[in-house]
Amino acid sequence: MTEEICTQDNVLTATLNLLRTSVENLKLSPVVYEYLKAPSRFVEAAIPVEMDSGEVKVFTGYRSQHNNVLGPYKGGIRYHWEVTPDEVKALSMWMTLKCALVGVPFGGGKGGIVCDPRILSKKEKERLSRGYIRAFGSVLGPELDIPAPDVYTDAQVMAWMADEYSNIRQAPAFGVVTGKPLSVGGCVGREEATSRGCAFAVREAAKALDLPIKGARVAIQGFGNVGGHAALLLAAEGCTIVAVSDSRSGVYNPEGLDASALIAHKKSTGAVAGFPGSKPITNLELLAVDCDILIPAAMENQITCDTAGSVKARIVAEGANGPTTPDGDAILFKKGVLVVPDILANSGGVTVSYFEWVQNNYGFRWDAETVNKRLEDKIVEAFRLVYLFTHQNGSTLDMRTGAYMYAVKKLSDAMQIRGWL
Numbered sequence: 001m002t003e004e005i006c007t008q009d010n011v012l013t014a015t016l017n018l019l020r021t022s023v024e025n026l027k028l029s030p031v032v033y034e035y036l037k038a039p040s041r042f043v044e045a046a047i048p049v050e051m052d053s054g055e056v057k058v059f060t061g062y063r064s065q066h067n068n069v070l071g072p073y074k075g076g077i078r079y080h081w082e083v084t085p086d087e088v089k090a091l092s093m094w095m096t097l098k099c100a101l102v103g104v105p106f107g108g109g110k111g112g113i114v115c116d117p118r119i120l121s122k123k124e125k126e127r128l129s130r131g132y133i134r135a136f137g138s139v140l141g142p143e144l145d146i147p148a149p150d151v152y153t154d155a156q157v158m159a160w161m162a163d164e165y166s167n168i169r170q171a172p173a174f175g176v177v178t179g180k181p182l183s184v185g186g187c188v189g190r191e192e193a194t195s196r197g198c199a200f201a202v203r204e205a206a207k208a209l210d211l212p213i214k215g216a217r218v219a220i221q222g223f224g225n226v227g228g229h230a231a232l233l234l235a236a237e238g239c240t241i242v243a244v245s246d247s248r249s250g251v252y253n254p255e256g257l258d259a260s261a262l263i264a265h266k267k268s269t270g271a272v273a274g275f276p277g278s279k280p281i282t283n284l285e286l287l288a289v290d291c292d293i294l295i296p297a298a299m300e301n302q303i304t305c306d307t308a309g310s311v312k313a314r315i316v317a318e319g320a321n322g323p324t325t326p327d328g329d330a331i332l333f334k335k336g337v338l339v340v341p342d343i344l345a346n347s348g349g350v351t352v353s354y355f356e357w358v359q360n361n362y363g364f365r366w367d368a369e370t371v372n373k374r375l376e377d378k379i380v381e382a383f384r385l386v387y388l389f390t391h392q393n394g395s396t397l398d399m400r401t402g403a404y405m406y407a408v409k410k411l412s413d414a415m416q417i418r419g420w421l
Contacts, residue, residue, distance in 0.1 A: 011300050011322045012086040015093050021401065022408040029421055032412045036096070039089055041065040045135035047113065049127045059115050059128060063136045064092035065145055066108035069414045070099060072143055073109030074350060076150025076179075077132065077157075079125075083112035087300075094321055098347040100407040102382045104354045109145050111136070117152040129157045133164040140165065142175035142360070148353050149179040155191070159184055175360035178353035187356035189371040190349075195229030196372065197348015198319045200379040201340050202234065202293055205315045208387055209338060214238030217254075217291040219313070221245050221283055222298030223262075223272055226319045226346070230295055231259035243281055243289045247298070249273035250281040252289065287311055296323035303328040311337060318342035333398045341400040343407065344382055351378050 016037055023033040047059045062085055065073040075095040088110050096108030113132060117125060139145060149158055158177045162184060165176045180186040189196070206213045218239045220227045223246040231241050240256040248271045251257065257278060265275050273280065287294065287303060288310035296302050297319030303311065305327035316332060317340040318324065324332070324339065332339055352375055359365050366374075390402025415421050 010086055011090040012093075014322070014326050015090045017326065018401065018404045019093070019408065022404040023412075025401075026405055026409055026412070028408070028412050031421055032408065032415065035069075035415065035420065036067060036093070036408070036411070039064045039066045039092055040068065041139065042085070042089065043136060043139060044085070047128065047131040047135050049124065049131055051124055052121050059113050059131075061111065061113045061132050061135055062088045063111040063139060063145070064088045064109060065139065066092035066110075067096045067411070068107035069411055069418060069420065070096075070107055071105035072107065072141075073145035074099065074104075074106035074148070074353065075109035075111065076148045076349075077111035077113070077153055077161075078150035079113050079115050079117040079128075079152040079157075081114065081116045083114045088112045091321060094343055095350065096411070097343045097404065097407040098350050100410040101343055101386065101403060102347045102351050102378050104351055104378075106146075106350065106354060109147070110150075111147055112150075125157070126160050129153075129160040130164040133161050133168070137165055137168050140176055142173065142357070146175070146353070146357060147177045148349070155179055155181045155186060175357060178356040178360075179349075180356070185356070185360050187352055187359060187371060188366070188368045189375070190352050190356060191225065192229040192233070193352035193375060194226050194319070194346050194349035195233055197351060197375060197379045198226070198230050198295065198297075198317055198345050199233040199237065200348070200376050201345045201383055202295070202315065202317045203237065204380060204383040204387075205317065205338055205340050206293070209314060211292060211314060215240060216293055217242045218293045218295065219243040219286055219289045219291040220295045220297055220319075221250075221286050221302060221323075222296065222320060223266060224297070227295065227297035228259075228263050228266075230297060230319060231262070234293075235259045239293070242291055243286050244272055245281065245283045245286045245298075246272050250283060250286050251275045251278035252281040252286070253278045254290070293317065295319045298323065301325050303332070305331065308332050308335075311335070313337060315340065317345045319346050321346065329398065329400060339399055340383075341403050344379075344386060344399075344403050347382070348375055348379060351375055 092108045092110035099106040158180045174185040223244045243252040294313035300322035303324040308328035308331035
């Protein structure tokens, strides 16, 4: 028996392979792939920042504008020490696909700064955020490219960026970013939108498998904003949260963890470790926990050729971008695991960002009930259409491939009608 070899494609390579396969399976013009294989524009800039010590440090920033056939570029800005051009390009491609999938009139964009935000003071982070806008402001705008929060960025970062852009324009232009505080044009429900969309997708996947959501056992890798809110929302649906992990630690209790108490514990201690009534668990061990639903909500490349075989969940809902490698995907599909891909499972954030942008353009605000109901309608409809499309195209098609094909078809139709093809 030969040993199976794991290929560790980077996120960009994996995305390009899926795009190429989608175009070929749909028998579309090869020109569609040529449009989608690279960003329309990719900008790199040096961002000088005066540190609190008086020293000037130069950071590297990126902005990838992938495709705008459906509308302005849209996508978050992440602050992370491992940000790379390939990662930012791939993330911008996923944004294009997400928007097409859920019927949002945006194209895909993404940005990032190579830094460790954990060691920056508040003032240093503010100067870095304003520096990003000064470096990239000429390619941003409410009708051109609208950033949003991402890893290690938040509403406060967006407020600084909106203010700096408004200073440059010499007029209030808060619609240049979404994910802002409510006081400067933010949208109610935006903070938990990605989690809420993921919870809706989980509920629909459970229905598809005739799995009762009440009492379903859930494990969540990544207990930040997305994972924490997902735990609260699914617990409210009657799910039992059996395991969670963060970047430092993990906890497990087969009888269930109190999501609210766990969030409070992490807020006070900085980690989930030591939560009363739990046993310690590693990130890798969490993937193999006996559960019905697994939500990888941390970073890329977590479910791989090495770890996918031990996954016991019936549903994997990707709260993070790119948590499953192509090899891992293939193993999960053979095992009969329903994978709700990232471009569907975590599209709630861009959907509510769209709602925020609409409200900014029209100068009014919806209430939470309206926002959440419109988000639910978008996610439920997208899941239904992708699930139906996938199963109409044969039992050999996994849901990720189905989602990519469905999105690529919508993008190709728009290219055709606009005269690009």
